Amino acid sequence: MLYNMIIKNQTQVVPGTIMYKLNWAEVETPVFRKFFLFNVTNKEEFLAQTPGNYVKPIFQEIGPYVYREYLKKDNIEYQDYNSSVLQKVFYRQTATFFFVPELSNGTEDDIVTSLNIIVTLIPAVMEHVIPPGLLNTAYAVFNKLVRDTNSELLFTMTVGEYLFGFQDPLFTAILDKLFPEAESDIFGVFMLTNMSIGWRDYQVYTGKGDYKLTNEIVQFQNMSVLPYWFGETCNQINGTDGTMTAPFMNKEDRVYFYVDEMCRSIYATYQSEQEVHKIKGWRYNVPPDVFMSPANNEENTCFCADLNHVTCQHDGGNLVSSCLFGAPLFVTFPHFLYASDYYADKIVGMHPDEEKHQMYIIYEPTTGVVIDTESRIQLNLFMQPNSRAPVLNQIQEEFAFPMLWLNEVATLQESDASWFYLLLYRLDELVLLVEIVAIVVGSAFLGWAIGFPLYSKQRRKSQTSNQYASDYAMSPEKKNRKPVAVRTISTTQLVED
Template sequence: MSDVDGDINRSREHVYGGRKHSNLSNLERNCNEMFAKGPALTKDFFEKIQNDVVPPKTDLFGYTMNTRRFILLTGLIILFTFSTIGTITMWFTEVYKKQINSLLVITDEAPTYEMWRSPTVKPYIKIYIFNYTNVERYEMRKDKKLHVEEIGPYVYYEKLERVNVRFNKVDGTVSYQEKRTYIFSPELSNGTKHDLVMVPNIPVLAGVSIAKHYNFFLRVSFSGFLSTLSVGAFIPLTVDQFVNGYEDNFYDWAKSYLKFHDMRVFEHFGLLVWKAGLQPDVITVNTGLHDISRRGQVEKFNGQTQIDLWGSDSCNSVQASDGIIYPLTALREKRDLTFYMPHMCRKLSLKFEKTSSILDSIPVHRYKLPLDTFDNEDKCYCTSGDGQCPPKGMFNATPCAFDAPLYYSWPHFYNGDPELRANISGLKDDFLMNDTYANIHPSLGVLVGGKIKFQVNIELQKSFGIGQLSAYPDRLMIPTVWMETGVEPSQLPIDFTTALYQITFTVKNIELGLKYGTLLATMVTLTCILLVLKKQRHNRSRASSHRRSIDYVH
């Protein structure tokens, strides 16, 4: 070492009593010592934990086991227990389905509430009008039959909104009123709203049917009043007037009669007027809160569980589906379904036909209305004064139509009594009803499409003293319109189809994942437990053999 280096080192160190003192600070020296001794300290710490806190051997029910193996076995047993519980829950109970069903409860807190309150699905209504082309010739007795010409369809879209919604959590129901708006679709219609048609004068025919119950002098007075107004059995109207309402002198006079008898009065008379706007009827349906199988079922109509129109309690009962939501249990078992039709004041039945699919992959249960729906096999719907039922294929809705002689049937009197065609020409003999159906989602229980057809008829009821109807036979059934209402799969809005896909596939895939995931976890953990126990048994056998060998040597 050079003299210079020695001088430098001596300048850094001072010797006092044979000890050297570095110029480094105490903090620096401590950090250096920690880094130097860290690995050794860590090793000593874990050895201390392993030897003192976690002993190398553990006694369990008289058996001695390696502690690490014991911890591993305990963890496997815990995993096996939870996976077994999950397997039993997913495979042998309805817990998962009940949890999913709870999300379907109608409540203002549900994510689907707005979709229920104001559906984005807008059903179409196709209106086919029977235009009478020879009324004057028939009344002059030049023609033996009235002739009709079917025109249309005139297509409208229906927008439904449930308003004045009130929930009752005590009995698990929700009450509301319906508000409907109808929007004409010229691009889908075969004709314009300004087309002129000759149609039955429904207010006059209804008034004549009511007047027949009066005495002769009142009927003659009524006939004179009709002559003053120059009205008859038929009236020329535009399509818009006939559908959306028109001003009529006779109907304006009839309003006083309706109000006096506490009947519902519309500003104008029209085919869809009685359904448009805010409806006065209060509908109460089950939310499914207490019983998911009753979700969407009508419990009360205007506060009553029964109406007082028909001949038995079963026919007067309003308790059925609301037509949109159906009971899941009945769907899974493919049982018959019923829904309540307010404008008919009755329930209609649906029968399972087949399992099908829409939008290429979404499964649905297809139901159909039986062909005998309007055949009045249930005698409680026979409401004529003489106790006789209407002809085959006709439903008498007079009690539901403010005593107007209104009847429903299939279009063109399909499957009805042949006598219904006796005085009407121009009706189709080969009308098909194969495309009338209802598609219902089996998991949601919601109507997701379909179509229904029905015909509205008015019965001409003669009475002595009213000369305006002298040219017509008594009880002539006059077809007025037939209507088709429904929703095609292509018309379903994107938010609705998204919900369908999520319920159909996402929820189902999660269920399958949980079912097979828990089952696989159970099998794997059980296998690992058996392997650990086998290893433990093998070690015990080796240890016992080793001890016997030592004893033998000694």
């Protein structure tokens, strides 16, 4: 069908196609990243607790702090460009963030009290990278630096510093000890995302050769298979980068995409039909199954290094320390949506709401283009007692400490929806009209092609007969021929003879 052929061609991620210009090389649809931070309101009581006397941290959600995210691909390099085999393209995904005060509920100068990330991460990383025989020495140095810098388990700073960079005396002291030539001692939760060092390399299929593979990841950071997890299935890089999927979608299929913050691919399943600016779309939700414990979803078994670990015994999240040098980052849905009560019962201030906290994507199913999405995840640090570090050992409970949740939002603009509508619906009608005209013209031509030789043959035959009759009428023999006597024979005579 001509229409299908046009769609398959124009959704390839190659120069000259509609998709390349408007949704791939540089995403023109405005993308916003909304940060909701969890502010601890009982800092003094929490820090004053003693072993055996656990004080729950009380959280107040502040925000959103909204940033415009500019996504652009560079270092684009095509492989097998003129070949008939499956074509691939390599690129680097860049991102830059700019604060949008008019969309935010607060400013970057707002104050937030949260978990001291440096105090929490350093011991966990030491446990992961330092040989056991040297750990006692490493902890002795760490504990001294904590005392010298008066570092505590919680710290207070501005929202802008927390997200994109601050100076911490403990971090500076550690760098001076281990990396005296380090160019910067700035640390921020999303600092690297806003810098080239945090940008990621991808290799994907363009869709040329097989439209079903459009935008499918071949390699991420030069890896075709992940090294982080504990089974072949979990280490597979499945799906796309989330910006678009292959055209001509099927409601029965899962849609996979890779999430960098989680170091893994996740999937979404079809839920319902929805419209965005008159464009008909299919809504896909990321189901609770993605964060279920292995006991309730066997597919998640290979995401667990230890099936007896708390995070593998309860539904609700994914511990990703294996890809972060031991840093105990625990990823969940916001406010522990769909999670076991185990997590929310350890703290105060969580209010899960499916409408506010569910992760979804709406695709236009013919092209595979995302026309609306709210990608919502929560970042927590999983806390455990540590007898070697007094700053951590004052808390004897194991619990997930929520730092923030983020929502990456992108919606097809009404101005873009108009041409997209023409592409999807008017083009289909135009192609149908062309096909009808082609059928009519083709049928007429076919009729002419079949009928003309027969007509010509009949006409030649008629002309020959007429010419023969004419010639015969004018011949001398006919003119000089005498009349022939006709004898009449009766029936009786015929019988007698």
